[in-house]
Amino acid sequence: MTIGAIPPDLREDFVHALEARTSVKFAELPDEKKTELAKLQSSAESFEAIFVKGLLDQMRRVRFAESPSPVREMAEDMAHQAMAEQAARGRPGLGLARLVFLDTAQSVVRSEPRPDTTQP
Secondary structure, eight states, X not given: OOOOOOOTTSOHHHHHHHHHHHOOOGGGSOHHHHHHXXXXXXXXXXXXXHHHHHHHHHHHHOOSSOOOOHHHHHHHHHHHHHHHHHHHHSSXXXXXXXXXXXXXXXXXHHSOOOOOOSOO
């Protein structure tokens, strides 16, 4: 199934899932809504990255034998941040970003367009 022009920063799997859940055709949405959906996806992925980083940080705190140096702690923290961001933006990741996106995107695609307040 071809959807039409999906912005490069919007994941195709998210768009397919949104179309299946709402019966709204992505290609028919106004550009304003497509932009909102791209921002929503980014926020949902950031949320998942924060969640995954918290999990990794908690796992790191559970140590039995060694006491790591501050340099090692910093290196592990940076590695956990990178892994969390990659997991959130990967396919499928944990799926948390997709759930947040789909639940919120339904209200975005069904909302009425905002009136243009720039014209008198």
